[in-house]
Amino acid sequence: MTERRLLLVNGPNLNLLGTREPEVYGTSTLDDVVRIATDAAAAHGFEIRAMQSNHEGVILDAIHDARVDCAGIVINPGGLSHTSVVLRDALSGVNLPVAEVHISNVYEREAFRRHSYVTDIAAVHVVGEGVDGYATAVTKLIGIISGTADG
Numbered sequence: 779m780t781e782r783r784l785l786l787v788n789g790p791n792l793n794l795l796g797t798r799e800p801e802v803y804g805t806s807t808l809d810d811v812v813r814i815a816t817d818a819a820a821a822h823g824f825e826i827r828a829m830q831s832n833h834e835g836v837i838l839d840a841i842h843d844a845r846v847d848c849a850g851i852v853i854n855p856g857g858l859s860h861t862s863v864v865l866r867d868a869l870s871g872v873n874l875p876v877a878e879v880h881i882s883n884v885y886e887r888e889a890f891r892r893h894s895y896v897t898d899i900a901a902v903h904v905v906g907e908g909v910d911g912y913a914t915a916v917t918k919l920i921g922i923i924s925g926t927a928d929g
């Protein structure tokens with residue numbers, strides 16, 4: 779392992795965290811999410827590069843760039859989870875270990891949220907733990923990268 783850095787991707791609409799639908803997503807903000815992930819990574823000597831975008835192509839470019847200097851990707855793809863083959867292709871194309879996070883329990887919501895194009899290419903899955911799930915995802919992914927866990 780060379781790089782001790784993870785890319786943290788939050789997809790469309792996650793910039794709205796903490797402003798609406800607290801019964802589904804809680805009251806924490808996107809800044810809180812970045813702090814939670816950063817603290818979890820720092821505990822293992824890793825840093826986080828955080829990005830959020832409402833634009834699929836911007837997310838794809840960030841994933842491609844991670845190939846050069848990141849050891850893995852933690853991603854909450856938002857609604858793109860359920861729709862985007864190109865997101866899946868980008869993630870599998872860079873050949874980095876991926877952790878998929880969902881704040882809410884997607885299996886207990888509408889039927890269309892039960893399928894994610896990312897799930898079968900991700901090494902780590904965290905669902906329904908609220909924003910603390912980002913810490914779980916970071917810790918598990920670092921375990922895999924470091925060879926101390928299997929997800």
Ligand code: CA2
Nearest residue numbers: 791792794795798856857880881882891
């Ligand atoms: O539970 C999750 O983390 C989701 O990835 C969130 C996505 C949803 O489409 C997925 O099915 C599950 C939605 C993100 C939108 O986030 C908002 C947060 C607060 C207010 C409005 C939207």
